[in-house]
Amino acid sequence: MNTAIAHTNIALIKYWGKQDEQLRLPLMSSLSMTLDAFYTDTSIEFADEDKFYLNGTLQTDASAQRVFTYIHKLQALLNLRPESVVIKSVNHVPTAAGLASSSSAFAALAGAFNRLYKLDLNHKQLSILARIGSGSASRSIFGGFSIWKKGVTSDDSFAYPIDENPTMDLHLLAIELDTKPKSLSSTEGMKLAKTSPFFNHWLEANDSELDAMISAINNNDFTALGELAEYNANEMHAINLSAKPGFTYFVPETLKAIELIHTLRKNGIECYYTIDAGPNVKVLCQLKNVKDIQKYFVSEFNNVKIVSASFGPGISYLD
Ligand code: ADP
Ligand code: DP6
Ligand code: CO
Numbered sequence: 001m002n003t004a005i006a007h008t009n010i011a012l013i014k015y016w017g018k019q020d021e022q023l024r025l026p027l028m029s030s031l032s033m034t035l036d037a038f039y040t041d042t043s044i045e046f047a048d049e050d051k052f053y054l055n056g057t058l059q060t061d062a063s064a065q066r067v068f069t070y071i072h073k074l075q076a077l078l079n080l081r082p083e084s085v086v087i088k089s090v091n092h093v094p095t096a097a098g099l100a101s102s103s104s105a106f107a108a109l110a111g112a113f114n115r116l117y118k119l120d121l122n123h124k125q126l127s128i129l130a131r132i133g134s135g136s137a138s139r140s141i142f143g144g145f146s147i148w149k150k151g152v153t154s155d156d157s158f159a160y161p162i163d164e165n166p167t168m169d170l171h172l173l174a175i176e177l178d179t180k181p182k183s184l185s186s187t188e189g190m191k192l193a194k195t196s197p198f199f200n201h202w203l204e205a206n207d208s209e210l211d212a213m214i215s216a217i218n219n220n221d222f223t224a225l226g227e228l229a230e231y232n233a234n235e236m237h238a239i240n241l242s243a244k245p246g247f248t249y250f251v252p253e254t255l256k257a258i259e260l261i262h263t264l265r266k267n268g269i270e271c272y273y274t275i276d277a278g279p280n281v282k283v284l285c286q287l288k289n290v291k292d293i294q295k296y297f298v299s300e301f302n303n304v305k306i307v308s309a310s311f312g313p314g315i316s317y318l319d
Helices: 062-077 101-116 123-133 135-141 186-193 199-204 206-218 222-241 252-266 287-300
Strands: 003-013 018-020 030-047 051-054 084-092 145-148 159-163 171-176 272-275 281-285 305-309
Touching: 003 101, 003 135, 003 206, 003 222, 003 272, 030 101, 030 135, 030 171, 030 206, 030 305, 051 062, 062 084, 062 101, 062 123, 084 101, 101 123, 101 135, 123 135, 123 159, 135 145, 135 159, 145 206, 159 206, 171 287, 186 222, 199 206, 199 222, 206 222, 222 272, 222 281, 252 272, 252 281, 252 287, 281 287, 287 305
Parallel strands: 051 084
Antiparallel strands: 003 030, 030 084, 030 145, 145 159, 171 281, 171 305, 272 281
């Protein structure tokens, strides 16, 4: 009943800093690729009491609170009756491990909510609702490459697709180094990041980095895309280290993975990394190198789980 399916997306130009915490208005624009291999399906029904099941287990912790607060916020925003709901969600992605579970989760939840109240929202409106749940979710409404322009108000901060069915030869290998839930959520991490003296530079560079990434995509230029995605991720992690107090999502294996990517490149296997708010590393590469890169990581990390992904679709509904 009222079931929506949304895929995760990984940002190549990252969202990391808000201008408005409540509405999740970002301080920068971002650009991402939606993945085929990771997704969330979520259903919602009216009930006597708010309940949230994740992967079959009733949740009573902060994640349940986050979901109920979100639903009540949407009800108020859209002048809907504040009814209780039962939400059942399954993550086909590790939860809260820096593999973007909140992107697919809140896109799917916005979609399920749309069905529950028969709102018949278009994708732009859905992107706005998803954004209010988790900023990155705004981009998971769409498949392929999408851009979330930062906007000024809630009504003009939404994502849109630049190419929903890209023909670019681009693959992402998720190296699952540690999939336990992180201790510092993305929401909290990006608040802290604003205290870095380099945060202003991060904002100033956003327009030109976004333009350069769009050009790389338009020119089908894998090298330019990879170099810039890697640089943008490094900038984000540098502002975390230089925050006050400084912090990092990296674990020792994260640094080892980065080193392995440098070695691969030196040996003529072109690949780049991007890393989000968690220790897991995503390798960007072309199809011809997927097998060799996988083999190398499996041997160096003693059978680590690697998920191979490419472009995924936008939101869909089960019924
Ligand atoms: P991630 O890197 O996985 O996106 P975040 O810190 O951004 O990590 O978000 C993780 C949080 O998102 C979880 O702690 C939980 O509150 C919420 N979340 C994840 N999956 C779901 C889901 N399927 N339904 C509702 N909320 C979810
Ligand atoms: C590093 O969208 O998870 O993955 O809006 O607070 O829920 P909230 O944060 P979230 O942040 C994503 C951060 C990122 C980069 C990105 O996806 O753009
Ligand atoms: Co997230």
